[in-house]
Amino acid sequence: MTEKKCTPCPTCQGKKIIEGVCEVSSEWRGTKDEQSDDTQCTPDQTCPTCKGKGYEE
Numbered sequence: 001m002t003e004k005k006c007t008p009c010p011t012c013q014g015k016k017i018i019e020g021v022c023e024v025s026s027e028w029r030g031t032k033d034e035q036s037d038d039t040q041c042t043p044d045q046t047c048p049t050c051k052g053k054g055y056e057e
């Protein structure tokens with residue numbers, strides 16, 4: 001009976017993916033009518049550390 005415990009990936013914490021983040025540009029002009037181009041978002045991507053497995057071997 002061998003019990004193997006997998007260590008959750010510290011990078012994605014077992015989520016297998018890196019969630020995309022949205023950042024608003026620091027150069028905020030204060031115009032509420034034009035706020036579309038000032039936000040940059042990165043898409044979800046597979047965790048490069050565990051390669052989508054969610055744990056370290």
Ligand SMILES: [Zn+2]
Binds near residue numbers: 047048052053
């Ligand atoms: Zn990971």
